[in-house]
Amino acid sequence: MQRIIKQLIFFAVLLIAWEGIVRAGGWTPDVMPKPTDVWQALVRGFADRTLIFDLAASFQRLFIGLLISLALGVGLGILLAKSKTADETLGSLILALQSVPSIVWLPLAIMWFGLNEKSVIFIVVLGGTLVMTINMRMGIKSVAPLYIRAAQTMGSRGIDLFVRVIFPAAIPYAVTGVRLAWAFAWRALMAAEILSTGPGLGYTLKYASDFGDMSLVIAVMILIGIIGSIVDYAFFQRVEKNVMRRWGLETN
């Protein structure tokens, strides 16, 4: 409870300071809007439903892209963990690609798929797949040998051993992978939407910027931040913590 109060006070002070400074400086809303302008832009956006459509469109792309990247990531991660040759060849490529921000693929994506939905989803998939692959591989590789030995003495081997012991033992890593994949995919999605086509939160941000509507720009930025942190804190961190506790991996 105390933490919430502290946070409320902090954000209240922040907003008041922002409002005060902009008023004192005398800037116009097309340079630096006040919190009240941003609030109005938000209300307007929700009232005429543009922001609602944007949210729906962005989430749809994110959902499709994330699902594809999780499926790919699990498959590739298992392949890299199980095949030494694949790990040494494909694995090094994936590590290298990991250091390339997925948005730089957009020019190619537009040439291949056109300036549309597919390009954006492609960028989202690239953003999520690599980090999921790396975590899944780690998860499979770090399964405690004791679990495997114990399962073997109980007659488990081959596929049965993998499905009933190795994969479930790797779940904590997989959960971290999903959380990171979501974070990467969300950022990739926003970048791709700004540079390509709408509807979507990123697209509205660029549209607002073209018309000099800085209130809406900041409104969208705040929406992006709020959604990102809600999904991360309220959902993923909670799931991750529960899994860690159940799997006996909690540090405290």
Next chain:
Amino acid sequence: MFLHIDHINKQFTNSNVVNDVLVDVNAVINEGEFVSILGPSGCGKSTLLSMVAGLSEASSGQIKLEGKTIKKPGKDRGMVFQQAALFPWLNVEENVMFPLKKEMSKKEAKERARKFLQMVQLSHYGGHYPHELSGGMQQRVAIARALAMNPKVLLMDEPFGALDEQTRARMHTELEKIWVETQKTILFVTHSISESIKLSDRIIVMGTQPGTIIADIPVNLQRPRQFDQKEVIQLEKKISLLLKNEIDKVVKEELAYAANH
């Protein structure tokens, strides 16, 4: 011959230095017997046990269970490790059901799991997850899990080594009770002399460097045995004298190693 350990040798090669871990180990364990393998650390007793489990291979020689050579792990040999090795994503009951899944219906497996959880006095903990149990309780679940698949032999690798003194004493009493109840053959690896005297019909004493059997001592004392019993104390003295030489050897080796590095 129920379980026959026949001329087992094991070498590890480490950067071109051949290291003899086990040399010419021979033993016969009879059905229903409780046999301890006792020895200082590094004598290869755990390696020997994991060969019986089928988890590691001998360099030469073979181990036969009821005449059949052991090549792979199998359900005819249940194993309890020093760590309970319960699967954290399954609750206690599901853990005990793990080895039963393929050979019986879910209902039968459940009944069987309950029966063995009752035997280790954990019938109320079926729905709990391993992280909610103490070390001693976890180890009891591991014993129930191994027994539930009805193995011919129960292999135990220092199963109480990680437990505190009081818990260990309680586990001894419980294991003895389970052994009387189930009539299982138990092969029990330990480095504790008193533990081996308390529990076993026979103590196979192993020496180190190389690991080999140096004595095979029957324990013909009535159960339950007390630690302050005169015969127990005498036997303990006799075995510690036997092991003293072996432990001296280890110490000397370690000192020599320290001097050279």
